[in-house]
Amino acid sequence: MSSFIDALVALLHGPFGNHPFAVLAWQVLLAGAAYLMVRLVRGRVPRQATAPLRLAGKGASVVLRNRYALLLIGLLLPLVELLTGGYLLSVTYSIELYVLLAVGLNIVVGFTGLLDLGYVAFFAVGAYVYGLFASPQLYEITKQTTYFLVAQSALGPEPGFHISMLVLLPVAGAAAALFGVLIGIPTLRLRGDYLAIVTLGFGEITRIFANNLDQPINITNGPNGVINIDPITIGNYSFGSPQNHLGPFQIPPFLNYYYLVLLLILLTVFIVSRLEHSRVGRAWAAIREDETAAQVAGINTRNLKLLAYASGGFFGGMAGAIYAAGQHLIAPDSFQLFVSILVLCMVVAGGMGSIPGAVVGAIVIGALYFFTPQLLYLRILVFGALLVLLIIVRPQGFLPSAQRERELEETDEDPSLVAPAPGPAP
Amino acid sequence: MQRCLDLLTSGLTPEGILQQLINGVTLGSVYALIALGYSMVYGVLELINFAHGDVFMIGTFVVLGVTGQFGLTGRSSLALVIPVLLLAMIAAMALCAVLGFTIEKVAYRPLRRAPRLAPLISAIGVSFFLQAWIATYVSSRDHTLPNLLAGDIPLYGDVSLRYVQVLMLVSSVVMMVGLQQLVRRTSLGRGMRAVAQDREAAELMGVNMDRVISFTFIIGSALAGVAALLWMLNYSTNQSIGFIAGLKAFAAAVIGGIGNIPGAMLGGFLLGLAESLGAAYVSNVSCGIFSSAYEDVFAFAFLILMLVFRPSGIIRERVSQRA
């Protein structure tokens, strides 16, 4: 792996020296050569030669489209990883959380067409709800109040609140949903890119507050974050403990969380696909296609948009709570705009408005991101370039929703739409 | 209560406020120049060119590079400083223009007819790429220019207008007037406005869409190059400066009514003022509850309020969109 990274670094750096222009010149040459190669090769390679590739692509597509195959992979993957040492388990787990986020954001962006660049706020709200109420963090504030004495006697000997995940999971979801409604209300009239900027602003505001609410009273512990967050426990079984055994096998904590999140994903996908095919889902689609028309057709667009934010928020909040429990600590830095952008990329790259698309988008983009060389900036460099390449090669996403796929297939076969498209400019 | 009053009276002196006004307007003039790039591209393509802030950032590094080559220091003579700064500006404009042109061609043009969000993702990818490129191959630290053009014009009490600030104000106003003339009076400018108002009708008039779009990116990016020089005269840069500066510039564009050149200028000034007054006096005005750590919260809150209540900007269009 590391020799691969070295080779990549060397390839990108080129032989002309360290001056930025030397590197630039080399990379332009490299890109030009790659482009020429593609141009030359395209259409000239006999179909037989690319058959294995196409077959592999087709196979992957069939597997990815089949939810049972996906589930089977999801179930077995960590076990395979354990056999190879288990060091990839934490990455796989992170990708899983992103799957949950992508499915949630897909409700807002994909189903309803509301471009949300502040989705991380929901994740943060969920994480802080769990973090504050399942850690010693609030001890300092509450110990001065008489309420605390009562609460403390009820909650046991440990300082602070230590409420169970069973209670806090829905609470975190609900809090994030409420937050979604609060953000939604002022933005109801906004469309498209403006909405993106406003939600981006709300996301950043949330993070800045988390970062600064250690004064005048310490609620969030500021940039240091909330620490010593309780792991999830069910009965006597602590998810966070490295001492769990199944027969002779030791169960690493990530494995517990992995399967928990997998369960949550199943549940979420089930609920969200029911939503998609309900009256509500059809109304969302109507709003996405043409909001004015939807309104004229008697759809209460205000409530339905708020519902979309709330549902998206709910799943984001739950993901946040689980994340907080798994990490034991949360800090504002984990809730950067970057997370929102990454999740949005997953939804769009997967194919907007399709649940399998969101899942597969999260897996592919997550893998791209987490498995690109973990060299500080090189990783972002490669990731950024791949993102551009990916969207240009497949602008409709990996698995666009059936309806959009139909529309797009039409444009693929139909040269009349390759010319300037009819109707309003895209 | 008493504490709050004290904070108010001790903090808010007329001289202090005047100085902040001056700082705000000069900062705003740079935002305005960057804002024009967003505004023009949005007008023509209805695309938020997320990478525009990063084009500006690249410009700041070009300026650093050129001035570094000539070894400018705070004690260099004007006879050296002025030509070098001019050269730096031309280099930044040229490089930014090439970059903007390339970005459009590589990352946006193939997506002209793609689903609406696709170009946004592409823009984000470009933005990541440019930031990481600078961090990897140039530097990931903060950089400033030496204090060139030191000296100031005393105004009132200890309030003064620095030469640098004069230069920033004058150049940005000149650039904006120039752009306004270009858009108003030339055939190319008319073509740009036509595409913005009705793309298909513009094509029917014989406007070559690709050419107009390329020119829009070239001009907007070259202005970002000028903004980069002005920025470096007074502030510092690093690889991520483009994001927040770009966001604020975009806010300025929106405040002024997107696609509207004098509006972008006004929006830039307003935002610069809000930012410098906010940062200086938030604590005094809020009774010490909000520190300047909340500076960006106020910037975002301002932007959100603007978008929610005046999405068409503060200058009303004279003709409604339908017509």
Next chain:
Amino acid sequence: MSDSSSDGSAFLEVTGLEVAYGKIVALRGVSLNISRGEIVTLIGANGAGKSTTVRTLAGLMRPLKGRVVFDGKETTGRPAEAIVRRGLCLAPEGRRLFPRMSVHENLLMGAYTRRDRDGVRADMERGFTLFPRLKERSTQLAGTLSGGEQQMLAIARALMSRPRLLMLDEPSLGLAPILVETIFAIIRDINKQGTSILLVEQNARQALQVAHRGYVLETGEIVHTGTGKELLESAEVQKAYLGM
């Protein structure tokens, strides 16, 4: 290949045009031709495919099949911008002015492809004599004009490119009857000055009265053709399009 082919072959020759929006087929093999100096009208009900036809000729859409030859040169699949330069110009349905530009600027947009400043100035004067109303309003924003004025501006703007064949898509749409008369009179005038015209109309009677020849389009196919007079007198056309 000579540019001015006065050998009697059609000025505009369209054969077997097929156009679709996605899976919706709008034109199924439309063929028509226009000679130099003619006014030809294309009539048909709403949704018959009239606009699709002229939009395709203007280069806004690319046909699946078929050929368009204008003045001896193939223009099939060329971009709109290149087709205007050849002298084939469309004044689109719904006028499509630039609302936030003045009347004067809209006219200049019409002359976008031209570099001969004096010629443009002269043509603008000609436009103003044709439409005196526009002269009075030359600094007013197009979006603030009345419907009739907008239509006049749309026609004047199209003329600014010095088209050799002018296509007008429903120029009488939404105008008061008296204005419709004026517009048709002006169309005849323009034609007399040497511009060939393809006139798309739902207002079949008046269109057939000014036109030398006409085509009737029905769900993407040409179903009748003949001189204006023949079509006016044809029983089928009368029944379907003239409300008799």
